[in-house]
Amino acid sequence: MKRIITAATACLALLVGSGAQAHETVVLPTEIVALDAAVADGAVAVSGDVAFGGQTIQDLGSDAAGDHTGGAATSPLGVDLTGAQIHWPDPDRDELLFEIRVAELPPAPLDGTPETLQYNWDFTVDGTTSWSLKIMRTRVSATQADSAYGALFECVPSDSGFSCSEQVRLSEVEFRPDDGVVRAGVSLAQMGAKRGSVVSSWDRTGSGALWTGASAGGQQTLIATYDAMSGHASYTVPLGRSVVVGIAPSGEEVEPAHLAVLDADDLFTAQLDLPSEAGTYTVAAEACFADNCATGTVDVEVAP
Amino acid sequence: MRRALVALIAAALAAAVLPAASMAAPVAVASKHMEWVAGLPTLTGSSMGFFEREVDGAVRRYAAVGVMGYGVELVDITDPSSPTTVGRHISPGVSYHTDVHVNTARDILVMNVDRVPLTNVGLSVNQGLGPGVEFVDIADLSAPETLGVVPGLEGPHKLALIGDDHVYTTLPTYIIDYTDAEQPENLGYAEPFLCGHGISVDPTDPTIAYVAGCQPRNFYVVDVSDPARPRIRSEHQDVDIQTPHDAIVTADSSVLAISDLRGDYFNTQCPGGGIHFFDIGGDHIVGASPDNPRKLGTWFAPYTGARNDPNASDPHGSCTLHGFQLNPERLLLTSSNYMAGGWLVDVAAQTAPEGFYEEYRAEPGTGLGPTSWANTMGNWLSPGDLSFYLRWAPFDDPVYERTVFSISPTQGFEVLRYTGPLPEKISDLTVERSAPDGAVSGRLGRYPLLTDQGRTSKPLAGEQVSVSSGGTTVEAATDAAGRFVADLSLGSGSHQVEVTWEGDEDFRAESRTATVVSP
Numbered sequence: 084m085k086r087i088i089t090a091a092t093a094c095l096a097l098l099v100g101s102g103a104q105a106h107e108t109v110v111l112p113t114e115i116v117a118l119d120a121a122v123a124d125g126a127v128a129v130s131g132d133v134a135f136g137g138q139t140i141q142d143l144g145s146d147a148a149g150d151h152t153g154g155a156a157t158s159p160l161g162v163d164l165t166g167a168q169i170h171w172p173d174p175d176r177d178e179l180l181f182e183i184r185v186a187e188l189p190p191a192p193l194d195g196t197p198e199t200l201q202y203n204w205d206f207t208v209d210g211t212t213s214w215s216l217k218i219m220r221t222r223v224s225a226t227q228a229d230s231a232y233g234a235l236f237e238c239v240p241s242d243s244g245f246s247c248s249e250q251v252r253l254s255e256v257e258f259r260p261d262d263g264v265v266r267a268g269v270s271l272a273q274m275g276a277k278r279g280s281v282v283s284s285w286d287r288t289g290s291g292a293l294w295t296g297a298s299a300g301g302q303q304t305l306i307a308t309y310d311a312m313s314g315h316a317s318y319t320v321p322l323g324r325s326v327v328v329g330i331a332p333s334g335e336e337v338e339p340a341h342l343a344v345l346d347a348d349d350l351f352t353a354q355l356d357l358p359s360e361a362g363t364y365t366v367a368a369e370a371c372f373a374d375n376c377a378t379g380t381v382d383v384e385v386a387p
Numbered sequence: 388m389r390r391a392l393v394a395l396i397a398a399a400l401a402a403a404v405l406p407a408a409s410m411a412a413p414v415a416v417a418s419k420h421m422e423w424v425a426g427l428p429t430l431t432g433s434s435m436g437f438f439e440r441e442v443d444g445a446v447r448r449y450a451a452v453g454v455m456g457y458g459v460e461l462v463d464i465t466d467p468s469s470p471t472t473v474g475r476h477i478s479p480g481v482s483y484h485t486d487v488h489v490n491t492a493r494d495i496l497v498m499n500v501d502r503v504p505l506t507n508v509g510l511s512v513n514q515g516l517g518p519g520v521e522f523v524d525i526a527d528l529s530a531p532e533t534l535g536v537v538p539g540l541e542g543p544h545k546l547a548l549i550g551d552d553h554v555y556t557t558l559p560t561y562i563i564d565y566t567d568a569e570q571p572e573n574l575g576y577a578e579p580f581l582c583g584h585g586i587s588v589d590p591t592d593p594t595i596a597y598v599a600g601c602q603p604r605n606f607y608v609v610d611v612s613d614p615a616r617p618r619i620r621s622e623h624q625d626v627d628i629q630t631p632h633d634a635i636v637t638a639d640s641s642v643l644a645i646s647d648l649r650g651d652y653f654n655t656q657c658p659g660g661g662i663h664f665f666d667i668g669g670d671h672i673v674g675a676s677p678d679n680p681r682k683l684g685t686w687f688a689p690y691t692g693a694r695n696d697p698n699a700s701d702p703h704g705s706c707t708l709h710g711f712q713l714n715p716e717r718l719l720l721t722s723s724n725y726m727a728g729g730w731l732v733d734v735a736a737q738t739a740p741e742g743f744y745e746e747y748r749a750e751p752g753t754g755l756g757p758t759s760w761a762n763t764m765g766n767w768l769s770p771g772d773l774s775f776y777l778r779w780a781p782f783d784d785p786v787y788e789r790t791v792f793s794i795s796p797t798q799g800f801e802v803l804r805y806t807g808p809l810p811e812k813i814s815d816l817t818v819e820r821s822a823p824d825g826a827v828s829g830r831l832g833r834y835p836l837l838t839d840q841g842r843t844s845k846p847l848a849g850e851q852v853s854v855s856s857g858g859t860t861v862e863a864a865t866d867a868a869g870r871f872v873a874d875l876s877l878g879s880g881s882h883q884v885e886v887t888w889e890g891d892e893d894f895r896a897e898s899r900t901a902t903v904v905s906p
Contacts, residue, residue, distance in 0.1 A: 201580055219578070236622070241682060244604060248621035248678040287624075296580070306582050306602050 115379035120366035137172035138373035144315030151310035161189030162309035321373035337367035420765030420807030453485030547586035553614035585633030599631035641668035657692035659707025684760025721777035728768030811895035825877035
C-alpha cells in the first residue's frame, strides 16, 4: 500500500463522471513513481515502482430523473433513481464499490419516523450465481437506530420462484448527501466473483434490476416499487495490475508490449532485447489497473 | 353515517350482555367426514385462542373467542359438546376482524382492534374508538380487566405473539413490548420489508418467524431472536402465490405452508386460493431448509361452488382461502374458505390419485385438478357460512382429537367433529450431538401441547428406541422424562447414528439420522 485514499489526498484525485451527472467520488490516478533503464548483460534492464490508482467509475446505466412514482412529492424520499455504477476503487483491496445515483437522498429518519425505503440491486455473476444487494439508510424502526445497513443476499432459483438468503452484512455502506450517491462495498469473495468475472443485471422482480422499494402510503401495508432501471450494461471485474514496457529510438513512438514482472510491492522489472544499433533510446512503461493507466519514459544509451 | 355507526355499536354492545344461546343442529350444505356438534350463534366473530386452567383440582379448557363488534367471549369448552360462556370482555374499541391470542404463561389476553377495510363497509362497524392492541388480565375469568392499550397502530389487522413479552401487528407491523402489560410500549415499525398479513413463529425454533408477505408471491423468514429487532434473513418468491395470507409451519418444522387469499374477499370463483407447501426440513427434498424452502405442491379445496363450475361466479359470494391452522401433533390442517366452508387436509404426502374427494377428479380443473400436495379428508359447510377460521384446540385430551372449533361472522362459534380416518401423531425424536463415553443419548417426546403453564412438550416414557451406528445396534428405553441413553461404545470422533422408534397405536414410527461426536 503506497497511498491511502483519504480526503487529504483528494486533491490528487481524478474527478470522474460524465457531464451533468458528474459527482465527487474520487479515484486516485496511477503513477509511475520510479523508472530506470540500463544496459546490462546484453539486454536493457528496466525497473521501476508504481503507485496504482483504482478503476475509474464505470457507468452501467442511467435512469431518467423524475420518472419515478409520485413525482416531485416523493423525490425527497430518495426514490428517484438516476444511475448505476460499479468500480474497483482501491487495487489493494479486492472490493467493488456499487454506487446507486439518486436525484435526492432519503432523509435521515427522525425519532419515531419509520424508514420506508430500501434500495435493491439485483445482479448475476458470470451468469451462474444471483445476488440481491439491499441498502437502507438506517434500517430504523422508530426508536431503534442503526448505522447505514447493507446486506448481500444470495438468490437461488427454484421451479416456481427463487429464495434469497442473507449471506453477509456489509460493513462499508455510505449515503453521500453532497452528491446523491448511495454506495456499498462488496468483496469479490462475498459475491463469488474473481478477476475477469462479469456482473450482469438481473430482473428478478419483473420490474427492473435496480429498484427502490418503499412502503406505500406510510402504512407499510404494501411494498411498492417507486422507480426501477430495467437493466444495465454488464461490468467486467478488472484482471488486475499490469506493467508493460517497450523501447524505441529516441524521438520515435514507443509501443510498450513487453510484460514486466510485478511484485507484491508494485516494484517491476523487465529485460528488453538490446538494440543492435548504438544510440539513444527511449524506454517507456505503461502501468495500468483496469482503465487507470500511467506512462513513464526514461532514456538509455546503447553503446556501439 | 355517524348515527348509523352509533346504532351499530349499541346493537353490538347489547348483544354482548345477553347470554350466548345455543342452537339447533344445522343441515350442512355439503359435508363429508364431519358433523356438527354444537354452536353459539351470537358469537359472530373472526378468531379464537385457547387456554387451560386448573379449577378446584379439575382441569378446565377455554376458548377466547374474538367477537365482531365488542370484544371477547370466554367460553368453557371442557365439554366441547356443551360450550358455555363464562366471561366476557367488552373492548373499549370495536372491531371488524378481532384477532385474539392468549399468553397462557402470563394469563394475559392480547387482542387487536383493527381497521375496517374500506371495501368491507357494511359488513362491519367502523371503529375509531381505540384502534390498537389491548392487553387484558384474564386471571379472573368472570371479570377480565384491561391492563393496557396501545393506540395509534393504524388498525392492526392481525397479531403474532413473539416470545412472552412482544407482539407484532400486521398491516402494518408494529412491535409492541408488553413486558409491563399495564404500560405496554410501542417500539414502532418493524423494518418496512417486514410487511405482510400473517406472521407465525417456528414451533421448534422460536428464533425464527415466517411472514406471508404483502407483495404478490413473496414470503419471508425473519430472525426474531431479539423480538424488539426482527431482521429479515431470507426472502422467497413463488410465482403461484397471488395474495400471500398466512405462513404456518407443521409441529415438527418440516413443512412450511403459505396460504393464498387469491382474489381477496370478493373472489366469487371457487375454490379461489390454495395452500402452497414447502419442504423446510429436508425430509422430502435434499437441501431444503428454512432459508431454502423447496416447493412440494399446492392444495385447493375440492369445491367449485353452488354452480359446480370453477369458471363461474358463485351467487353466494366470497370463495377463497381465508385462514388455516395445523394440528399440534398431526400433519393435518384445517382450512377455512369463506362460503366454501371448512376443510380438513392431511399434509403428510403428495396428493394420492384416489381419495375421499375422487368425484371431483371427473372434472379437470375443478378442485383436485390443480392440487398436487396433501389429501382432503373432510369438510363442513353450514348454510350461509362465511368460514373465517377452523381451529384445533391444542390440549392433551382425546376429546379434542377429532374436535375442531369454527368461527364465522355469520354462523358464530361452532363445534364440529371429524369422523374420518385420523392420521397418526408425529413425535419429537431428538439426538444429542455429543456422545460422551461413546454413549448416544436423546429424547422422545410429544410436540408441545397447551397446559396451564403454557405450551409444554410432554415425554413419551417407557418406550424402546433402537440406536445404530457402524453395524452395532443397541436398544434403549426412555425414562420418565423421555430421555434415552444407548451405550454403543463409540470410539473417539464423529459417527453417523440412526435412532428409530417403531411408534405405537397413536404415534407413527420415527427415525432420525444424526452425526454425533464422541470426545
